[in-house]
Amino acid sequence: MDEHLLDDLALNNGLRETDCRLKLLLGLGAILICVFSPSPVTPIIIGISMLLIIVGLANIPLRIMAGLLLIPVAFAATSCVVILILTGGGEPLYTLSVFGFSFTATTESANLSLLLLARTFGAMSALFFIALSTPMIQVFSVMNDLRLPREFIDLSMLIYRLIFIFIGEAIAIHNAQVMRHGYSGFRKSVHALSMLCGALFIKAWERGEEMLIAMDSRCYDGKFEKVADEHPVSLQSAAAVGSYLVGCSILSLLLSGVVLWP
Amino acid sequence: MHIMEGFLPSPWWQFWWLVSLPFLAFGLHQMKAIVRERREALPLLAVAGAFVFVLSSLKLPSVTGSCSHPTGTGLSAVLFGGFVTSVLALIVLLYQALLLAHGGITTMGANVFSMGIAGPLVAWALYRAGKQVNLNTFINVFIAAFAADLFTYVVTSFQLALAFPAAEGGIISSFAAFIAIFALTQVPLAVVEGVIVALTFKYIIDVRPDILVKLDVLTQNMVNRLKEAAV
DSSP: OOOOOHHHHHHTOTTTTSOHHHHHHHHHHHHHHHHHOSSSHHHHHHHHHHHHHHHHTSOOOHHHHHHHHHHHHHHHHHHHHHHHHHOOOSOEEEEEEETTEEEEEEHHHHHHHHHHHHHHHHHHHHHHHHHHHSOHHHHHHHHHHTTOOHHHHHHHHHHHHHHHHHHHHHHHHHHHHHHTTTTSSHHHHHHHHHHHHHHHHHHHHHHHHHHHHHHHHTTOOSOOOOOOOOOOOOHHHHHHHHHHHHHHHHHHHHTTTOOSOO | OOOOTTTSOTTHHHHHHHHHHHHHHHHHHHHHHHHHHOTTHHHHHHHHHHHHHHHHTSOBOOSSSOOBOOOOHHHHHHHHOHHHHHHHHHHHHHHIIIIIOOSOSTTHHHHIIIIIIIHHHHHHHHHHHHHHTTOOHHHHHHHHHHHHHHHHHHHHHHHHHHHSOBTTTHHHHHHHHHHHHHHHHHHHHHHHHHHHHHHHHHHHHHHOHHHHHHTTSSOHHHHHHHHHHHO
16 A cells, blocks of 8 residues: 655655745646657656756655656556557667567657657656645645635545545554455455455545534534635746746757657 | 556647546536535545545555556445546546656546546446346446446557557557557456455445445345345
8 A cells, every 4th residue: 555645745845835836837837848848858858857856955865756756667668668569650670570470660669659758757757746845735725726616625625634544544454454364365355455445435434424523513514714825936936937947848849859760 | 557647648638638528527517516405415525535545545466466456436436426436536636646646637637537437437327227127236336346447448548549559550459459458457457346346345235234325326125135135
């Protein structure tokens, strides 16, 4: 189970006090530049600079960061191999024959899979930047500013709160099951896991009923009042974010023709 | 597994966002009506959303040794209906992106469509149909959860195939290739998830069948029959 949510790190990160609209703008802007970039160079530059910001400014240990990034990049690498073989165009680069099937990588398919790998690296780093620098509480106030439906925001806040309670419950049940050899074989694992889900559902439901009583006794009238977590935008950081995004966009336009195999 | 951030090129990520939006709007509309009608529904929906999130972060026991996660949406679709599940899935995907860095923001439209709309709607329809013809409840739940899981991956393969058609054979052969790769791991996992969800149902019926009756998943008659059969 993923016991270490990124939110734990985000609550203590070095950029905690920075305005969250600015952080979201930086992260989302970088993601969009990566997705629209026609050349693999810009996403790689964005990815590296995002990692530097995460490690340098947000003070997230490099070891944790590298471990986190390994998972999506490994997934992306396998998908890129598929795309390398599937798509075509351009000159054939290399042909591999296995059991009578021949797989051919061409220049264009190689360019495409390299581009996708670079985009995933850049955009995932930017996503990690958002996840590691912006605690969810700050995201709610942005949702509020964006005039998203109130029910949706209330529901998101309640879910956010409950996730941590349920994960705690699930870990406790899981530990108890492990101590009784609940996962010592495949059949036992299936039974133990279903028992965990069933028990969790019932506990969750009872928790929901209790919460309703608690909310009723505090005069819940169908809406939550939110206290915005305001931090003034400093001109310096706004200028830094602006110039970073503009710089990356210009770079992306300049480098649009750069590919590994022309 | 969700499509990662940055993996879907334009115009496909915008396209899947546009496809998902009407479903999400309808789900939200339905949810608003439920909350307005019955005030107590909001905390219970929240519980459901958090449950789906925690369920989707559990590791499934797997035959092949690779570990994977259940989608959790099949159970939610059976319990709460297809459209409400899509709103819950949107919130769950947002949290998976922001708390676990699974999936992504631009690819969320595509992921919501596969995991939150296509899979749950199929599961919901199958469960309703099974209930009509008086299929055994556990078999019915198994089929619904199995189909939700499998259909999610069929749609994901289709999304990838549309974005990356093969040089020879175009979209169809690309779809076949993606689905063949997913099938290796996903068919056994879908079976495991189906069995687990069906057994989960059994535990809930044993302990708190009143919840299922209240949610209109089972009728009191069905619960009585199941309890008699178990004795």
